[in-house]
Amino acid sequence: MQKATPRVAVYARYSDDKQQATSVEDQIRRCREVAARYGLAIDPELVFSDSAITGRESGEKHREGFRRLREAWDARGFDVLLVDEFSRLSRDAVTQAKLQRQLENDRRVRMITADGVDTAREGWQLQLGLHGVMAQYESRRTQFRVPRGMQGQLERGYMIAAAPFGYDNARRFDDFGTRIGTHWVINEWEAQIVRKVFEMREAGSSMHQIAAWLNTEGIPCSRGARTEDGGYWRPSRVKILLGNPAYRGVFIWHGSTTYRSRMEKLGDPVETVEYPRPELRLVSDETWFRCNSRSISRTGYGGGKHVLAGLVTCGFCRGTLALTARSKRSLSMYCPACTVAKAVKGVPRLTSTVRATGVQQVLSEAIRYFLSPEFLQAFRHSLDLRMNGDNQGEIDACRSRLDKLRATQERLSRMLQHVTDDDPVLEARYGEARNQVVETQRKLAELEAARAKVNAADVERQKTVDPAAELVAIFDAELPPERLRAVLARLFPQVVFVRASRHSKVGRQA
Structure with missing residues (x-):
């Protein structure tokens, strides 16, 4: 009886660690040479490959070719598997162990590598195990070398990530055409959008409102979006944009939330390094930090329709005071967290209420108190210094x-x-x-x-205006609540409801 011709599969993979895109073709070519030596014929439909994907565990879910290879293996779709080297299948120790166990338990599949492993020979497990250990060691070395090289590029003044919204990549080459690094350069059109976003946020707009404006204007949120119109802005994406320190001229090594989350899972400390990039600055430090503080609105997303929504803090639990329904006889503020805690647990909590009009009156009196003639004189003197200190x-x-x-x-x-x-x-x-x-x-x-960006005309107008007269009547001004909240947040970084009694009071903390 004539023996059936074995079905031969091939798997090839290259990653961005140190290989090139032609590596897959080179691996398949070497597998064809191995097949010729063994008198085997490769089935073109059983050639699987993955490009620019790491062999570590983190990359397995993205390896479509590897997934189809495993499916064909489980379905007994081939008899011989050819790979250039064992590390092409995986560099992860757990995955390597599973593959070795599968080869031991299912001897109908024979694996041959171009570097000498043949599971049909005696003692192949030791050879394969040594190759696997070396692959794991090389993976760990790569994990060390890559960050070291990236930080070296930062020290040399280059950038290591894709340019965010507001910038473009500018690759630099040496005299021989070899790329030596990448700089970010300001994209003026996108930079105007970024400045507008910070301006809106600083004026009290919620991230929902900013996202709605961006979408209404038809501004694409990503160059690599899946849709032709560039995708839609969402509040979370606006928050990410506002939190990017590049807009204040700083790149933070290990500053991403993704890296921090990964290190927390591993239990490793996070050590950040700041690299100044003053040529990338789009907003001042003052604006950047104010837009990333919690003082503009309670959550950073909404803010409420009332001017005091999200501004007053409970002095007992540090929660945020809420407002009663407008249908009530008078609009009051209370701490919902303390109210629930006292009702459920019976523990002492701050359950008193304070009228919203009373809070406004207290804040108005505080403005009168702080805007003394001495303060106004010092304020105008600081304006003179700004004019002359450029x-x-x-x-x-x-x-x-x-x-x-x-x-x-x-x-x-x-x-x-x-x-x-x-x-x-x-x-x-x-x-x-x-x-x-x-x-x-x-x-x-x-x-x-x-350096403060000084506009002489604006400074002169500030010197002639009477801040006391303007701010005392702030609650009578016809301003949107989010805009008025932003002003109050700058005047009063914290407004705390400090005690519960018949004569409740509101306290101010700088």
């Missing part, structure tokens, strides 16, 4: 020096790339240039942060 010339000189230092650093970096032997002198010069770049970046960031 440091644009110093900033321009610092930027010019930074450009020259970066050019020197790049030149030394190219020289190091083409040196075959160790050159301590050249390495020392490169280290000095790198340190000078980092120090100059830090200095420029300080100058940018210290």
Whole structure:
């Protein structure tokens, strides 16, 4: 009886760690050479591959080719599996162990690798195990080398991630056409949108309102969106945009929430490093931090229709006071958390209420008290200092020096790339240039942060206006509640309902 011709499958994979896209073709070519030596014929329909996906556990759910290979294996769709090396199947220890057990329990499938493993030979388990350990070790080394190289790029002034909204990628090449790094450059059209978003948020707009405005204007939220119109803005995406420190001219290494979450699961501490990028600044530090504080609205998303919604804090549990329904005889504020806790657990809590009009009156009196003649005089003096303290010339000189230092650093970096032997002198010069770049970046960031953008006409108007007269009547102004809340939040960072008694009072904390 003639023996059936074995069905032969091939699997190939390359990752971005250190391989190129042609690696898959090279792996398949080597598998064809192995098949020719063994007198095997590869079935074209049984050639599986994955491109630009890691072999670690984190990448398995994205490996469509590997998934189809496992399905064909479970369905007994082939008899021989050819791979360039065992690490192409997986670098994860658990997955490797499962594959080895499957090969031991299902001997109808024979695996042959281009680097010498053949499960038809005696003792193949030891050889495969050694190859697996080496693959795991190489994976760990890669996990160390890649972050080290990325941080080195940051120290050299380059960027390591895709440019966010408001910027474009600008790749840099050496004289031989080799890419040496990527800079972010400001996209002026998108930058105007970013500044408008911060302006709206600073004026009290909720993230829902900002997202609605962006969608109404037809502004695409992502260059890589799945839809042709660029996708829709959602409040969560607006929050991510506002929280990006790049808009204040800083890139934070290990500052992403994804990285922090992963480190928390592993139980490892998170060590962040700030890299100044003053040329990327779109908003001032004051604006950025104010927009990312909790003072504008209670949750950062809504804020309520009443001017006091989300502004008053319970002095007992630090929760946020809510307002009673407008159908009540008088609009009052109370702490819902304390009310529920006392009803359910019977513990002492702050369950008194305070009239909303009373809170407004207290805040108006506080404004009168703080806006004294001495305060107004100091305020106008600070405006004079802003007019006369502009440091644009110093900033321009610092930027010019930074450009020259970066050019020197790049030149030394190219020289190091083409040196075959160790050159301590050249390495020392490169280290000095790198340190000078980092120090100059830090200095420029300080100058940018210290410099207030002064508009002479605006400053003169501020000097002539009477803030006391304007602010005392603030509750009578016909302003949207979110805008008025933003003003109150800047005047009173915290408004605390401090005690429950017949004569309840509202306290102010700076």
